[in-house]
Amino acid sequence: MAVERASQYSCEDSDLTLDVHRVLWPQLQAAPRLQGIYELEIASSEALYRVERNGVLIDAPTLQQQSHELGQRILQLETEAYEIAGQPFNLGSPKQLGEIFFDKLGLPVIKKTATGARSTDEEVLEKLAEDYPLPAKLLEHRSLSKLKSTYTDKLAGMALPRDGRVHTHYAQAVAVTGRLSSNDPNLQNIPIRTVEGRRVREAFVAPPGHLIASADYSQIELRIMAHLSGDEALLRAFRDGQDVHRATAAEVFGIAPEQVSAEQRRYAKTINFGLIYGMSSFGLAKSLGIETKAAAAYIERYFQRYPGVKRYMDDTRAAAKTQGYVETVFGRRLYLPEINSPNGPRRAGAERAAINAPMQGTAADLIKMSMVQVQQALDAQRPGVRMVMQVHDELVFELPESEADWLREAVPALMAGVATLQVPLVAEVGMGRNWDQAH
């Protein structure tokens, strides 16, 4: 019976795939630039198959130890929270939390969720923590619970007994921008931003005699913005190898790069990232904790200093409205059916996606090219080196110690050379016994 079901499924799958082919193939023939993207996807699938089969070695005892430590601290936080609240409750239930916070303790409601419930998200808790003791406990409890339940408790159990390795699945046709996504487990959202979270990466290890190497593109999306916009000041910053956030701060604040303070650089970094996402003055104000008017002044100043970027953003919105889609450097398309919607918020959302997709998508194109070329080089010259993960702008490898010099030299060169843009592409490598040390 199982065989019959399998053969029926296989036949249906092939038949339906042929139906799809008959529809899509003529469309592909009519769109020359998309043929190149199609070829890239076919070539990438070969490299992805290899990465998935390789998997990455997980150090289970390290995770178990971390789970234990997290569990102790979480228990302690729960006791302290009950003490402050005057009663036990489920800290993991936003509903119960709302009742304790807003009904029992009378804390102010900062904002509502999409469905009208009183929000207790991180931003709200941060604000409330300024005046009350309980929110801070919740914030720590939330972050540690996340680490334990999603990572330290789960990962080791997902390693195959056969090889002690986790084999994620990469989806090649999920993210609309052309990025990969990773699932079961997702290895593209392993913590790194906090010191406690980073420790999870210590459990992504190399076998004895081997190393983990991480090679990542430097400032890839901003470089693509420079290329796409052709903005002179941004091009110059990258061509001269400047610290781009510092350079932006110098422009926006009208001072010399050496005079830029740490806070000014942080502002500029937020502005640079915000622009890639189509952020408004309202959003910039919120993330910098300043007045909307002040944020608007920074953005205006930015566009005065980088007029090419302003022109690019306007042109991209306009092109999206007339064509109904936007393209990456290599011709990958993102269709935007809501770009001319009469619904203001929906249309604005489509405009932000239109701004972002060419940059995010071009970065995705480039790292797929890198994966193809690097895998070909490994097969031809370095069969002992395995590519084991892709994290959007980063490739991770497991290598015999004897291959360290080769990899340090060859992989960034390949990654930088996959395409010639108006600015140089730069890739950096780190190595160590585990993924944390490789950064």
Added chain:
DNA sequence: AGGTTAAGCGCG
């Protein structure tokens, strides 16, 4: 028992 949605949060 199993599926879905909401809220929340991890990453680039």
Added chain:
DNA sequence: AAAGCGCGCTTAACCT
């Protein structure tokens, strides 16, 4: 009215 792009996973709550 909404206000920052792209994802996947966990828990609670609710449903069949």
